[in-house]
Each structure stands twice: as C-alpha cells, then as structure tokens.
Amino acid sequence: MATERDILADGRTDRxxxxxxxxxxxxxxxxxxxxxxxxxxPAAASPADDKGLRNKHLLTLGHEHQNLFPxxxxxxxxxxxxxxxxxxxxxxxxxxxxxxxxxxxNLASSQVACVNFLLPLMSVPGALAxxxxxxxxxxxxxxxxxxxxxxxxxxxxxxxxxxxxxxEGGRINRGALQTSADAxxxxxxxxxxxxxVFEWKYCEEYRSPQNKGEGRSGGTRRRLYAQRFSASDSSxxxxxxxxxxxxxxxYQLLRLRLLADELQRSGLAPxxxxxxxxxxxxxxxxxxDYLSVVASTPLARRFPGRETVEEVMQATLRTPxxxxxxxxxxxxxxxxxxxxxxxxxxxxxxxxxRYGW
Numbered sequence: 001m002a003t004e005r006d007i008l009a010d011g012r013t014d015r016x017x018x019x020x021x022x023x024x025x026x027x028x029x030x031x032x033x034x035x036x037x038x039x040x041x042p043a044a045a046s047p048a049d050d051k052g053l054r055n056k057h058l059l060t061l062g063h064e065h066q067n068l069f070p071x072x073x074x075x076x077x078x079x080x081x082x083x084x085x086x087x088x089x090x091x092x093x094x095x096x097x098x099x100x101x102x103x104x105x106n107l108a109s110s111q112v113a114c115v116n117f118l119l120p121l122m123s124v125p126g127a128l129a130x131x132x133x134x135x136x137x138x139x140x141x142x143x144x145x146x147x148x149x150x151x152x153x154x155x156x157x158x159x160x161x162x163x164x165x166x167x168e169g170g171r172i173n174r175g176a177l178q179t180s181a182d183a184x185x186x187x188x189x190x191x192x193x194x195x196x197v198f199e200w201k202y203c204e205e206y207r208s209p210q211n212k213g214e215g216r217s218g219g220t221r222r223r224l225y226a227q228r229f230s231a232s233d234s235s236x237x238x239x240x241x242x243x244x245x246x247x248x249x250x251y252q253l254l255r256l257r258l259l260a261d262e263l264q265r266s267g268l269a270p271x272x273x274x275x276x277x278x279x280x281x282x283x284x285x286x287x288x289d290y291l292s293v294v295a296s297t298p299l300a301r302r303f304p305g306r307e308t309v310e311e312v313m314q315a316t317l318r319t320p321x322x323x324x325x326x327x328x329x330x331x332x333x334x335x336x337x338x339x340x341x342x343x344x345x346x347x348x349x350x351x352x353x354r355y356g357w
Contacts, residue, residue: 023289026108029203033057033107036354040066051096052105058095059105067103069116069350071123078103078115084151087159088175114182114200114282116354117328118156120347127340128155132187132196134334135280135326139187139194146269148172160184160197163269167259168224179255186268192275195268197260199252199281202328205289206248209297213246221246228258235261235322244298245316249290253279253313257323278322281310285327332357 034056037045044063052058059066065073072078079102082089091097095106103112121127129142144153148163159174159182161167166178174180183198212221222242228234229242235257245254260277267273283290293300293312300306303315314320332351335344351357 023203023205023207023287025284025287025289026203026205028286029284030055030057030108032356033354037107039353047105049096057107059107061096061098061105064097064100064102064105067105067107067109067112069120069347071346072115072119078119081119081154081158082175085147085149085158086172086174088173090175108203110200110202110204111182113202113328113355114198115158116350117200117282117331118158118183118198121344122155124340124343124347127335127344128185130338130340131331131335132185134331134338135324136187136194136196136278138189140190141188143186143188143193145184145186146272148269155185157184158182162259162262163266167228167255167262179259181256181259184268186272186274189276193268193273195260195263195274195277197256197263197277197279199256199279201281201283201287201290203284203287204249205287207289207294209247209249209294211247212251213243218246221251225255225258228261229254231261233261233265234258235317235319237316237318240299240302240316244302247297247299249309250297250299250313253281253309253323257313257317260322278324281323281325282328282331283325285329291325328355329357 037056037059044060044066047053047058047060049061052060065079068078083101089101089103090109090111091104092106095104097104103109121131132139132142142155144155145157146153147157159180161172161174161178161180166172168178181197182200185196185198187194187196212218226242229236230238245251256279260279263274263277291308291310293307293309299312299316303312306312306315310323310325313323317323332348335341336348341348
C-alpha cells in the first residue's frame with residue numbers, strides 16, 4: 001500500500017452504493033462485517049453518529065480496538081507494535097474516524113485484515129512458517145527482520161518502506177504517503193535470503209480507474225519512479241512505457257515491484273543482502289472486481305489475451321514470479337489442514353466468524 005487501500009465508508013446506503021456501481025463483493029464484505037459487529041459488545045456495536053448509524057460495518061467511536069483480534073487488543077498487542085515502530089494506522093474522515101493512535105473504526109479495512117491475519121501467527125510456534133511455505137515452498141526457514149527504529153526485530157514487519165529512505169526520498173513515514181509493503185517477511189532459500197513483499201486486499205476495486213498520469217501530479221509520479229523503472233536491473237521489460245502503469249491497480253503494483261527491486265539491489269538492512277524479492281498479493285478469490293482486469297486500461301489493451309490483473313502484471317516482468325496472487329481463503333484452508341491447526345483454534349474460529357473463511 002502507498003495511499004488509500006480500503007473501500008471507504010462514505011455515508012451512502014447499500015442501495016445508493018448499488019446505484020453508484022459498487023461491486024457485488026464489496027457489498028457482501030460489508031454485510032459480513034455488519035454481521036460480525038452484531039457479535040461484539042453492545043457498546044462497540046451501537047454508534048450514535050450519523051456515519052455509524054447509516055453504515056453497519058462501522059464501530060462506535062472510542063471502541064476501535066474491537067477491530068482487532070482479541071489477543072492483539074491489550075498491552076503488547078497491535079497498537080503497541082505500531083507505536084514502537086512509528087507506524088501510522090490508516091484512518092479516514094470518510095469513515096468518520098476520530099484522531100488517535102489506534103486502528104480505524106471501519107471493519108472492512110484491509111490494513112486491519114492484514115494485521116489480524118499475520119500478527120497472531122507469530123505467537124504460535126510454526127504457524128507463520130507454515131503459512132509462508134504454503135505461499136513459497138522454496139523457503140526453508142524464516143529470518144527475523146531488524147527494525148530501523150530500534151524496535152525489536154520481528155518475523156513480520158508491517159508498513160515497510162525501506163531501511164533508511166522510502167522510494168520517494170525524504171524521511172521515513174511508515175503507513176502514510178509513501179510506497180510501503182503492507183507486510184514484509186524474510187525467508188531463507190537454497191540460494192539465499194528471499195523477501196516476500198505483501199500487499200493485502202479485502203474489498204478494494206478499481207472498476208473505473210483514474211489516469212494518474214494527468215496534470216502536475218502525473219509529472220511528479222514520472223519523476224519519482226521513471227529512473228528505477230527503466231534501470232538496467234529493473235524487473236520490468238524495457239518495451240512497455242511507464243505511462244501504461246499509471247492507472248490502478250497497476251500503479252500500486254508497479255511501486256511495490258520497484259520496492260522489491262530496491263531490496264534486491266541494496267539489501268534489506270546493513271549486512272542483510274537479499275538475493276530475491278517477490279511481491280505477493282493476498283486477495284479474496286471472490287473479489288473478482290479487483291482480480292479481473294479492466295479492459296479499458298492501457299495494459300489490458302496491450303495484453304488482450306490476459307484476463308486477470310495477475311496475468312497482465314506477470315506479462316510486464318522479465319521474471320513472471322516477481323508478482324504472484326494468493327487467495328486469502330486458500331491460506332486459511334491450508335492452515336486449517338496443517339499440524340498447527342489445534343494451536344490456532346481461536347484464530348481459525350475468528351477468521352471464520354469475521355471474514356467467513
């Protein structure tokens with residue numbers, strides 16, 4: 001993620017959303033979160049403000065901690081993890097979020113979905129390794145990642161932008177206005193260290209994508225990324241212009257792939273070289289509004305035989321495995337069928353109750 005990732009609450013009713021063309025999965029996901037909200041303590045599920053009254057997937061203000069897996073809610077949990085590393089939570093005025101140092105009230109947040117998925121696995125021996133090997137069987141073992149802030153090393157780093165500077169230059173500001181991986185995991189393969197650069201999706205969709213190459217902002221984007229895009233060691237084929245990527249979701253995936261290239265080029269941290277870095281997009285398989293390519297986009301026209309965002313992105317790369325997509329549901333199924341499932345009983349129940357997986 002680099003900017004907004006979630007489908008935002010904007011005060012419309014579901015009927016108005018349908019009139020506005022919002023995809024079917026987004027509606028179903030919000031309905032799922034509304035059902036989950038009904039299982040929470042009444043104080044958290046009874047917002048009194050206008051946005052909360054009209055959107056059943058929003059928590060009561062002041063009860064945003066209920067957006068987190070229960071084991072992540074207290075001391076030493078997700079809020080402390082973010083605070084220790086100087087990471088900003090995604091929050092939005094369109095969701096009616098108040099200022100604060102915790103998560104959004106929006107139960108449909110993809111950042112929260114990522115946090116609720118990955119952080120609890122670190123506390124169960126073997127769980128995170130089982131997940132990672134389900135994604136990449138070549139990984140032999142996991143390696144802790146140091147933190148540039150001086151916070152303790154962790155097997156999962158959230159909102160990773162780089163060790164000393166983001167792609168865009170300037171000071172590091174994890175979680176806002178910079179190209180950042182929703183999560184970063186480091187594994188050892190037979191060839192050396194491999195970084196998995198995660199992008200986590202829930203109900204995002206880009207059915208009418210905006211051309212981000214227009215105007216002054218478009219010029220800024222070209223200035224920031226053109227050199228890396230056309231570098232001799234870039235992952236991208238040299239016969240595709242940068243402008244073809246300046247439309248979502250390809251613009252976001254472009255930047256994440258450039259971040260992965262930088263990990264390969266400069267290493268993850270001093271003394272920690274990376275021989276390979278791969279972008280892994282975790283997205284519900286039912287969210288075809290995100291997964292299916294929009295035919296009017298430049299890259300879709302360039303590769304007319306490819307129907308998914310994954311297929312189109314892989315066609316732009318020298319090595320197609322540089323970007324892969326993995327269904328959220330499949331990862332839960334793999335963990336449910338694994339030897340660590342008994343120790344993950346509470347987490348598996350939560351995933352089913354919260355997300356229906």
